[in-house]
Amino acid sequence: MSKTTAKRGKKKEEKIDYHKLFKPNVSPKSVFRKGAFGGTYFRTIDSSVTGKTHNGRTAIREYPEDWFKGLDIEKKVISSKYDKKVNKYGVKCGSSLEDWENNDWIVKRDPYGWFQWYCRYSLGRRTSDDERQIKRWLGLAGPNGRFRKRLMNMIKSKGKEYNDPSVSPVIRQVLLHWGYELNKRDFEKYKASR
Secondary structure, X not given: OOHHHHHHHHHXXXXXXXXXXXXXXXXXXXXXXXXXXXXXXXXXXXXXXXXEEXXXXXXXXXXXXXXXXXXXXXXXXXXXXOOHHHOOOOOOOOOOHXXXXXXXXXXXXXXXXXXXXXXXXXXXXOOOOHHHHHHHHHHHOOOOOXXXXXXXXXXXXXXXXXXXXXXXXXXXXXXXXXXXXXXXXXXXXXXXXX
């Protein structure tokens, strides 16, 4: 094997540091404060992944109290009934827990799903599931994420401002659930690349 071939082989073996690529711009605390998940994210659930019932009020005890200070927890965090009026963009979006479980998107350590993983990650927890979850975020809300690009393309085609909520409030709400809101810098960078 030549030195050139050996060098090429080494380049291919370089591991991507997904943690450096993970750059949500809305913290879990802010997601709750802005209004998300119809107020139901940490409702009490019967998980087919763990085979247990998970109590929402108990589930949120691990998070800092200031995340929920001044919030109507019953309505905005642990409600059993989805209320689209709770959401920042006033729309309904998302799949059911059953859909997430059936698609193997949920693991036992985070029975509520991606956002629970994000809450814990933001507080410093690291697990063997981080790479998978970050890849999911990149595919949806990252710089080349399908929802982020779709929103930016819609804004461009309609000649609107990056922050005009009339352009796909559903996609904007989905992105918020994934810890991202489109900002002027990201939009201008995307426009310049086209």
